Amino acid sequence: MEIYKFDKNNGKKISKFGSDFIMSRVIQTDKAANIGCMYLEEGGIVGYHQAVVPQLLLVLTGEGSVRGESEEYINVESGDAVFWVKGEWHETKSKNGLTAIVIESEELDPSLFMETE
Structure with missing residues (x-):
């Protein structure tokens, strides 16, 4: 299990075409990808x-805890x-709830765009 950051602080300012926003790149795939939005309610x-x-689980709102094969959350x-x-x-x-985007694909390499925590 690896933890990455995609928050505003890890994004890049975009100004082309008169734009004014920050974009945090997450992933790119050549193979098919399933993308969904997951809602964990309280508990x-x-x-x-x-x-x-x-x-790849992208936490949008809320907070929770995750674990891989170890018992440490x-x-x-x-x-x-x-x-x-x-x-x-x-x-x-999640104790209080969280909303996340889930991306699943045979070809995912988040290290291409995001830094680890």
Whole structure:
């Protein structure tokens, strides 16, 4: 399991075409990718299971805790990205709720765009 940052502080100022915003690049794939939005309510949990393909969890709002194959949980919050490799056992839970984007694809390398925590 790896933890990355995609918050505003890790983004790049974009000014082309009269733009004025910050973009934090996350991932690029050549192979098909499944992208979903996950809502964990208060006390929500994604039970301990193996990743079928490499998986990237992007925490948008709220906070929670994640673990890989060790029993140690790591706290995550808005702006954190968690990456699990194919076959890696993992779990996500939240005491007060969190919303996250989940990207799954055979070809994910978040280190190309994001820095680790």
